[in-house]
Amino acid sequence: MNTIRTEFEDRWVWIVLNRPDKRNALSAELIAELNATLADFEEGTEPRALIISGEGKAFCSGLDLEELQQMNRKSYDESLQDAQRYAQLLKRIYLHPKPIVAAVNGAAIAGGCGVASVCDVTLAASTATFGYTEAKIGFVPVIVSNFLIRYMGEKNARELLLTARLIEAAEAQRLGLVTEVVDAGQLRARAREVARQLAGNSPHSLKATKLLLAKLSIPDLEEALNDACELNAQSRSAPDCIEGVAAFLEKRPPRWK
Numbered sequence: 484m485n486t487i488r489t490e491f492e493d494r495w496v497w498i499v500l501n502r503p504d505k506r507n508a509l510s511a512e513l514i515a516e517l518n519a520t521l522a523d524f525e526e527g528t529e530p531r532a533l534i535i536s537g538e539g540k541a542f543c544s545g546l547d548l549e550e551l552q553q554m555n556r557k558s559y560d561e562s563l564q565d566a567q568r569y570a571q572l573l574k575r576i577y578l579h580p581k582p583i584v585a586a587v588n589g590a591a592i593a594g595g596c597g598v599a600s601v602c603d604v605t606l607a608a609s610t611a612t613f614g615y616t617e618a619k620i621g622f623v624p625v626i627v628s629n630f631l632i633r634y635m636g637e638k639n640a641r642e643l644l645l646t647a648r649l650i651e652a653a654e655a656q657r658l659g660l661v662t663e664v665v666d667a668g669q670l671r672a673r674a675r676e677v678a679r680q681l682a683g684n685s686p687h688s689l690k691a692t693k694l695l696l697a698k699l700s701i702p703d704l705e706e707a708l709n710d711a712c713e714l715n716a717q718s719r720s721a722p723d724c725i726e727g728v729a730a731f732l733e734k735r736p737p738r739w740k
Contacts, residue, residue, distance in 0.1 A: 486513040487520050488538070492675070494682035495532040496524065503539030508547035509594045514568050517598075521575050531682035533579070534674050535602060536586040542611065543595025551620075552732060555725045559716055566715035569594060570626050570708045577601045577630065577704075578697055580690040582681040586674040587611045588667070592649070597627035600634060600660050603693070604677055607652040608667035613660055614649035621727030621737070623718040625711045633700050635659040 490497040498520055500507035507513070524533060537543055546554075550565075557565070576583055576598065585602035590612045599605055599613070607613075615631075617624040624631075624644055632640045635658045643650070643658065655661040665673045681689070701707060718724055722740060730737035 484516050484520065486510065487516045489520065491530065493679065494530055495534060495675075495678035496530040498533055498535045500535070500537045500543055503537075503541075505547060506541035506544035506590065507537040507539065507595070508544045508550075509569070509598075510547040510550060511565070511568070513547075514572055518568070518572050518575060521572075521579060525580055528686060531581065531686060532678040533581055533583045534586055534678055535576075535583060535598065536671075536674070537588050539589070541589040541595075542585075542587045542591040543598055544590055545593030545595050545616070548732075551728055554719050555728055557719070559720070562716035562719045563712060566626065566712040569597075570712050570715075573597055573601050573626065573630065574704065574708060578693065580693070581686070582689055582693070584674055584677050584681070586670050587613075587652075587661070588670055593617055593624070594627075596660070597624075597630070600627070601630050604662045604681075605660065606670060606674055606677065607655060607661045607664050608670045609652055609664050610667050611652045611655075612649050613652070613655040614647065615644050616647045616649070618645060618647040619727065619737075620731050621718075621721065621723030621725070621739075623714060625714045625718070626708065629701060629704070629707045629711055631660075 486502050488499040488501040500513065502508060502513060524530060583602045585599045585605040587599050587605060587607040591599040592614055593616050596613050596615055615624045639658050652661060652664045656664050727737050
């Protein structure tokens with residue numbers, strides 16, 4: 484693994500996004516390796532719980548800059564495949580048979596915020612920031628919206644997605660994105676405490692409970708994600724997205740038409 488590091492500890496495992504020089508941005512390689520790592524831990528009794536965190540100062544800054552540069556140049560089918568891979572990642576976290584804790588050590592932006600928010604328990608350092616900034620570049624955060632609207636309600640989701648603003652950990656907790664905010668220096672210790680508590684419970688009960696909650700929350704998850712992936716792929720070639728990405732890369736205000 485080039486972009487993911489695993490650290491086994493007691494009855495749980497740390498899954499560390501390991502691209503600190505890129506603020507742990509979501510490259511195609513990182514998404515593939517994170518998907519594969521999570522799949523590896525779906526079977527067997529150990530580890531009993533998983534913790535996802537980021538190396539360095541950021542948790543995950545969203546789509547990788549190199550991927551962003553290529554986004555508008557891909558065909559619809561290529562864009563659809565990219566969307567499906569990210570959707571598969573969120574679905575795998577959400578439906579994983581073992582409980583997953585996010586230890587958000589820094590910025591969790593756009594796609595990175597999606598990874599953090601779909602975990603079963605989301606712990607955040609008090610210095611962490613969150614946001615879905617897609618609207619700033621003409622993109623549509625459609626895949627994560629399937630989960631987000633159920634965590635914070637439609638009114639709060641609308642405001643956060645439409646303003647594309649960044650929020651601090653305390654507000655993220657108030658809105659329902661974050662379970663608990665802790666001092667940055669205590670984040671790893673608190674993640675261990677939560678993992679220890681989860682690991683002591685019945686694996687069968689945890690798996691069954693997660694599946695039940697998922698069915699109650701999003702009974703048509705597969706269909707919803709398929710529709711979301713199609714809209715995601717379509718939006719990448721929209722004029723606003725082409726202009727927004729160009730403006731971001733050129734470090735200038737976008738000129739919307």
